[in-house]
Amino acid sequence: MRIVLLGGGTGGHFYPLIAVAEALEELTRERTLIEPELYYIGPEPFERTALLEHEIAYIPGAAGRLRRYSSIFNVLGLFATAWGICTSIVQLYRLYPDVIFSTGGFAAFPSLYAAKLLRIPVVIYDADATPGRVSLWSSKFARWIGVAHPEAAARFPAAIRDRIAHIGHPIRKEIETPAKEGGHEFLHLDTSVPTVLVMGGSQGAQVINNAIIDALPQLVSSYNVIHQAGNANIDEVDKLAKLVLRDTSHEERYRPFGLLNALALRMAAGVANLVVARAGSGTIFELATWGTPAILVPIPEDISHDQTSNAFSYARAGGAVVIEQHNLTPHVLFAEIERIIKDPARVAEMSQAAKKFARPQSARKIATVLLDVALQHEPV
Template sequence: MRIIFTGGGSGGHIFPIIAIVREIKKIRPDFRFYYIGPKDESTVFLLSREGIKVKTILAGKIRRYGGPKAFSQNLIDILKIPIGFLQSFFYIFFLFPDLIFSKGGYGSLSVSILGWIFQVPIILHESDIAPGFTNKLISKFALEIFVSFPVKETTYFSPKKIISVGNPIRKEILAGDAQEAKKLFRLVEGKPTILILGGSQGAQRINDLILDILPQMLSNFQIIHQTGSKNFQEVEAEAKAMVKPPFEKYYHPFPFLNETELKHALKICDIVVSRAGSGSIFEVAACGKPSILIPLPEAAQNHQIKNAYLCQKLGACIVIEEENLTPGFFFEKLKYLLSKQDQLKEMSEKAKEFSQPRAAEIIAKYLVEYLIY
């Protein structure tokens, strides 16, 4: 059996695919897996390592924000769309898949439409409360639609197609070890640990926020900071210039946390500061960690803001929108939360209740049963 996975290319699409493939392999190691999507070096590396054959296509992303620069990028991307359709046509024709599983995003549009034309069964997973344009379109001809959030919060899709399972997470993320974390990150005893995540690509504005108050933060906490690869050197240089001994030993920046680093960081940290992509929310929640979510305001359909506020409504996090985010306010909020151990414990319990860590396993079993029976 051959399954084609497709998605937009960000970590929010790729890591759930990896989680599902790992679970399918436990049941049917003979299945063959392919991924068709936009070219991205980290995507190719991560998926290839899992035995997923990657086929790259051109894909156009239509930006609904920004000025002249975004407009010019949109013009270029529009020209990519027909080429991507042609590439997808040949891949699907020659691979002849038994099933297409779409995570949505601009990179999945051509694959999903052509799969429908070729009468290949299509199953969709929507990570966010507010679906983007591609998933809204694909939902019309998808057989089933798995969603991350409760059905009552998912208003766009046909209720007959929806199955609420949570967001697929890698089970390995749950296997962190506090002692390993202390050695790996050279952490000290008795000092609260903050994990800063900006999503798979990093977050410049979160980086700037942390740098603005880094000396004050290191006087109170130790920090593990995923900066994003493109921002790492700049952040590291600024941090070295402003932080003096002995406080520099409390700051641990990384361009990107691999799976091993992330699972240990999630185990040892007291609180997580993150964007509000569904992937980050569910991985953090599954580890039972309270969080401060800073939604990306430009995210399509305001999905990060909607994700974050539902998570807060369920008691698992605190939301601070960027328009209200000042260094002083953020620092005081962080200090206040870490002084309230009862509140942190309650947030941790609510996060675990919300997380649905078996999503990848449930989806994998469903796909196998659909294909075999």
């Protein structure tokens, strides 16, 4: 049995693939099936080590990005996409997998197009409240469509809605459960004050970083701050933080990181009273699974079509408040943090709402569908 995994080049597209790979390993053991051969096709994967850990073979694949605005790069993207389709046809014909699983994004398009031509079964998943263009297009020939947000189903063609399931978001097992103890010691935090965790997404967020740095003297006077600033930003953030904190008495309450690894993230989740984050669907469902109240700062809609709808979907459920980027100032951010953390009843309500929003076993549901489709396709 061969299963191909496809997804864009960001953590939001990549990590659900890893969560589903984990669930496939678990399900095949339970069903006493031969473990499937897993392949990832696309540009450079977001995290090669994750592929190695789960014995997922990497097959390089070309893909061009088509922007939503006029740009000379769109012409180059068209050529790259055409080349990617040609190479994908050859790759998939040689491999001929039993099923293909896609989380969408530009990197998935060439292989999905090739799969359609070769009549290889396709299963897709879209994490956003407003589905992406690749997911909407591929839904027309997909055997099954999983969505994270309930309102996403209405965006797909009416004729295929009987194939859509609202399943939440696949979460990797290594970060699914916050560490119940040891977080303060592991992260060297002050146990006498609440903790704010700042997550700017897998690539960091300059706007959030700037607001946090400007508000830092006020923040550390009352809170620990764990700050995931992004690997590309960490050196600059660290230097600025040292400058703004040099005359304060609680510099040790600030803990900056480039990217929190799985263990550090579990520890941070275990001690966080509130999270400030972007509004990628993966981040939202991690917060929901943890039951942690959040302040979401979505990427503006003219840059990213999905984060604003994701943020307000979660806010309507009660798990978060939203500060749109054009309204984000150090004063507004600090005031909102204070308003939530200093109201225990509101914290409890937001935590309960978050847990209700989470839908556990998402990865397992997708893995079950993949195995069923693959077994039907596999020659006896």
